[in-house]
Amino acid sequence: MVSRDNSFSPAEERQGTHAEQNGFRLDIEGLRAVAVVAVVLFHASVPGLGGGYVGVDVFFVISGFLITGLLWREVSGTGSVGLRAFYGARARRLLPASAAVGVVTMIAATFLLPPLQAPTVLYDGIFSALYVSNYRFMLDGVNYFSAANHLSPSPFLHYWSLGVEEQFYLVWAPLILGVTWLIRSVRRARKSPQSGVAKTQRPYLVALALVAVMSFGMSLVLTDVVPAAAFYSLPTRAWQLAIGGLVALAARHWRRLPALPAGIAGWAGLALILLSCTWFSPATPFPGTAALLPTLGAALIIGAGCATPTQGCGRLLGLPPMRAIGRISYSWYLWHWPVLVLAPLLVGHSLGLVARLITALLSAGLAWLTMRFIENPLRFRPSIRHSPWRSLGLGATATAVAVCAGLALLQVVPTTVGRGAPRKQLAVTASPAQEGAGLDAYDAAVRQAFAQVQTALVASAGIQSVPSNLVPPLANAALEDKDVYLRGCMRDFLETGHPECASGDTASATTVALIGDSHAAMWNPAFQQLAALRHWRVETLAKTGCPLLDLPISSPLLHREYTECEQWRTEIINRLRTEHPRLVVLSMWRGYGSVGWPSGFTSYDPAWLDSLTRMVHQLRDSGTQVLVLGPIPDPQSVVPVCLSAHLNDATACEPQRSSAVNASGIAAEAAAVKSGGGHYADLTDLFCTADRCPVIVGNTLVYFDWNHLTLEYSRALSPVIGTLTDRALAQG
CATH class of the missing domain: 3.40.50.1110 (SGNH hydrolase)
Incomplete structure (x- = not known):
């Protein structure tokens, strides 16, 4: 799921104009709403939205745009990136909510799932807390759309995208720093002036373009050969994040677009995303070339919004209801899938369409509570927000609590040994007919x-x-x-x-x-x-x-x-x-x-x-x-x-x-x-x-x-x- 680095404090939330002047993008908040609603309705098996899973691809583009923009502004202004502050902000923003939902999900799974299934889910939870569940699912050959999964889906399956996001954060900042170091090294070798090194945009564009091309090529090949690797891994998804990054680096060019072309581009991008949601299905080879539609759609919306964030589709995306959904998008993404998976076990029967939609809305309520009492208090508490080490410590503590909770719950899963009276082994004594018999x-x-x-x-x-x-x-x-x-x-x-x-x-x-x-x-x-x-x-x-x-x-x-x-x-x-x-x-x-x-x-x-x-x-x-x-x-x-x-x-x-x-x-x-x-x-x-x-x-x-x-x-x-x-x- 996506970082919300263009989000704002509760005080700024009441001052939309002030937030906008400080770089807050109302249209991106609304775009998050489109993405999360698509994913939630897809997982709720709403007819006509067989491609709603592309909401995750939209989130990837948003992440690439926001994180690359943040890193570029810092490196162009200071010549470097404060890694402690960068990773501390990510940890403070993402890990506590993820760990809290993970712990609740593991507890519920322990007592609701059959004892033979619970340990597997608990291990899924532990890997998810460590943000490597995408590779666990990949190595186990878990098909996101598999026929077998409907019998016993993991309530942590959706955490695969969080793994991709966290791995992206780990490599993206060093990538930007590496390009900066390379520029300086080349200039030093040529004895060129070092002034303005970090303001040279072209090398960063080239680096991200290379990442996008190599990653997309890998995605195309593996979608045909090893679909699980293409779907779950960062190397095959990095091109979508890089596309968002390229939009961020080219933002000044996007801003020059006149209102009419920008409006057309934004509406075309939204149409591409909606077309993907309704045209695609679980049978669509994915990501492959199909992922181009939602990826380019999101890039067009974000790029157009650089020129006219409150015009065109930005006007729709910036409506208060869309922004409200966008604000809870991260927590809603965390909650919706485990609630949909575990609710039938709680009530003792499968859910119809109406019941699934009600369940999805209930998970939105849990998301609001999580944002209100976990996300925002920890994100905006000054003693944590202004200390990278405390932010990192908070994230490490949240992860450790989730991992330890999973390991502890493994010890309380009931045994699966039969307690009935011993029974005789099946023994068949067939007498074959004599050769030549009729x-x-x-x-x-x-x-x-x-x-x-x-x-x-x-x-x-x-x-x-x-x-x-x-x-x-x-x-x-x-x-x-x-x-x-x-x-x-x-x-x-x-x-x-x-x-x-x-x-x-x-x-x-x-x-x-x-x-x-x-x-x-x-x-x-x-x-x-x-x-x-x-x-x-x-x-x-x-x-x-x-x-x-x-x-x-x-x-x-x-x-x-x-x-x-x-x-x-x-x-x-x-x-x-x-x-x-x-x-x-x-x-x-x-x-x-x-x-x-x-x-x-x-x-x-x-x-x-x-x-x-x-x-x-x-x-x-x-x-x-x-x-x-x-x-x-x-x-x-x-x-x-x-x-x-x-x-x-x-x-x-x-x-x-x-x-x-x-x-x-x-x-x-x-x-x-x-x-x-x-x-x-x-x-x-x-x-x-x-x-x-x-x-x-x-x-x-x-x-x-x-x-x-x-x-x-x-x-x-x-x-x-x-x-x-x-x-x-x-x-x-």
């Missing part, structure tokens, strides 16, 4: 294996208390994703090609290829056991978010066409033609095209079914048998997190079969696979009774997240999967 024998083996699992499901449905011997333990469940990704055997979003990932008897004449996305990889533990028992060679060929279907696909995480997936598919098909496995097992997620995962097609739709038929037919033509595994049910929650909040009522996390299973889609897939000459396995009865889908079977946790099986449940179902593969091979 198909009836294979069908009978499948029915017998399914029946055993059904018996265990019926016995497990309605379990109240999480068993004390649950495997994997809830606290360890999230670690299983590392094994699902098979240590390189499942290709990531940006990887193509595929290494040799074979298990079992690698010299066997029977090769079974398990192919698909992460929903193929999650079955690898089952097939590894089968490979050892059947003396098969099992090869796992999987790629994140990439079903083996010839459909044009886009990635909501990469925000572009998923070309790596298309290339990987081609390579895998060519590889299968060369290797000629006896059986290809296809498995894939059925959430493509769902809310938050726009992929260019939708699971079960006609294009999906036609592509499935074509793929099966193509594989059959190459001489291999094909088995398509049906979908697993949608648990409709992050299961370990849900269970940690319902240790004494696990049924609260059990979805209804009717809502967790798409029966008509499964039937359509079965027909499509049969049409292509393959075999289809409806797996629903391995997860659901007639009406419910337990998330614990025996003592085994079924899901380690919101859509993947645990290694333990995959292995437990290995005998059943074995009967299905035996039948598919026998029908060749």
Whole structure:
């Protein structure tokens, strides 16, 4: 969020003319209101404002303008920058309010969030207090618009922009000082006069222009390659701050604009920002070239305001209601997101649009209280304001309090160990049909294996208390994703090609290829056991978010066409033609095209079914048998997190079969696979009774997240999967 260095004391607030004469910009105060309202309404999911997140980009431009202008005025007047005073002012202005909101948010999260989720949020709070949460989210691959985030968003996610701002403050003053030193060094080498060194503007313009060009180029590249890095990091956002700085350095040129061109420029800038808010969506590749619209829009408004701050759109932005919102913009930004995230937990249900808007207004009330009792008293108290060391001490104390609060709260998070009676492990003893037996024998083996699992499901449905011997333990469940990704055997979003990932008897004449996305990889533990028992060679060929279907696909995480997936598919098909496995097992997620995962097609739709038929037919033509595994049910929650909040009522996390299973889609897939000459396995009865889908079977946790099986449940179902593969091979 933005510094308010053009803000004023409470006494000056009552004297608008006096403040304006001292450089206060009413239009910038109003521009803050536009930015914060856009962000708040976007986070409140108001229809028609899918691009409201660009309000943060507007804040970046404002920060670049104000901070660069402040530093330039000081360096041109004194020849240097008082770093203690500069950083002290930033600390006094920003850190106490941020720490206060952070501490309240951490306390609320500790008692409102499920125990398994609370520690992650507390660590988010600690990193946010240290202003490096943007890199935490970046390294964790957190997508600001991710489909998964809606299940358990962090109430500190919005602090990423504060991290960018604080990092900007750390490097910008040394940058200005470095340019000043360089000018002096060059003049000294040339034996030129040193007088007026700091008043030479051109080198500073060149430095900021270089920063803008390099940063923008990096942003363009990483938006396509590593979107999380492009979105969260200072190097890829610095160009927006530099644009604001260039406007500040060119302010005297802007002031020469006649009123009419300045008015047109200001209104055009406001139009660009509003267009961004309404035209963009979470699917828009961002920042990339899209960020030019709000960035240039903000620059035009600020530049035009240098000439006519109270004319054109400045007249609108300077209205008292806009300025009032602008004054609380920083605190409102701090409060709105955690309140929106935690309010549903407090009331016990999700919020509708009206309730979200009321919640946003309540957060504005908290913002006013924060400004009134924390921000202003600490900012304007003479004993602090006039002492850089006390200002720095205040900021350090606020940060230390927030960090220590987070560390202390980690110690009071409730444990997530089940307290229910121990339960027996799921054990399936399938007897494979004898080689050469008729198909009836294979069908009978499948029915017998399914029946055993059904018996265990019926016995497990309605379990109240999480068993004390649950495997994997809830606290360890999230670690299983590392094994699902098979240590390189499942290709990531940006990887193509595929290494040799074979298990079992690698010299066997029977090769079974398990192919698909992460929903193929999650079955690898089952097939590894089968490979050892059947003396098969099992090869796992999987790629994140990439079903083996010839459909044009886009990635909501990469925000572009998923070309790596298309290339990987081609390579895998060519590889299968060369290797000629006896059986290809296809498995894939059925959430493509769902809310938050726009992929260019939708699971079960006609294009999906036609592509499935074509793929099966193509594989059959190459001489291999094909088995398509049906979908697993949608648990409709992050299961370990849900269970940690319902240790004494696990049924609260059990979805209804009717809502967790798409029966008509499964039937359509079965027909499509049969049409292509393959075999289809409806797996629903391995997860659901007639009406419910337990998330614990025996003592085994079924899901380690919101859509993947645990290694333990995959292995437990290995005998059943074995009967299905035996039948598919026998029908060749």
